[in-house]
Amino acid sequence: MKQDEQLHGNIVVNLFRCSNLLERLGRKLAAEAGLTSVHQWFILSALADGELSLKQLGLNAHVTKQNMTGMIERLKQGGLVATCEDPEDRRVTRVRLTDKGRQVLARLDSFDAFGQATTLKHLCTEDLSSLNRCLQRLIDHMNDG
Template sequence: MNNDGQLHESVVVNLFRCSNLLERIGRKLVSEVGLTSVHQWFILSALSGGDLSLKQLGLNTHVTKQNMTGMVERLKMGGFVVTYDDAGDKRSTLVRLTELGKDTLATLERFGTLSDRACIDRLRLEELASFNGCLLKLIDNMNED
């Protein structure tokens, strides 16, 4: 394997390693606020900008509609979100954060900020901005496939 191939492989492996570590940290944080998965945090975060349809939530979080429906139902049972029919399209279900959902998200953001600072503050702002740009490009490229 040439150096380019080794570098690509190394990047992929390191992304998975980073993902596993973030998942471990995230599971600990969400368990402290009564959520059962990191994906539920992603859903609450996606809803922080306003109500979204199940379809849009799935697109924003890269979760299938079938899985999204189950996750939203569990969030609903926990009192974190409510659902309602879209007045403009009766086939579409919209999801909204409850006050508990908003409070939970605010707590998670505080936890996340404290946790992020432990590792992210070690990077210069320019490094962090460059890294974020690279991640966004990778996400866009993977979405094209």
């Protein structure tokens, strides 16, 4: 049991270390793409599959509705997203990517832009898929808690 606890502690510490390094790299890449924060990148990524409500975006990015409203306004000013009323509930604001937003996201999400500056390029597709699945399960479990 002690060995498992130590392993869990090491994993958490390494995730924090990795997070700090990714945050630093993410800020640089986001700035190069004209974004003011990594959170803007998160929002664009969340909208990649279609429009979402402000509430859904807030839950996805783990930020308050007030913070999400401000971030969406800045993205709108940059021409990266557009908003509209939900046709079924006028109290709900829906957000979608614009063509410009899709272009920025494509640049940010390209493996070349991110892979060249990280060690991801040293992992095979099977390892990357496994890592992605494990991280997603961890995130899902933490969201449930």
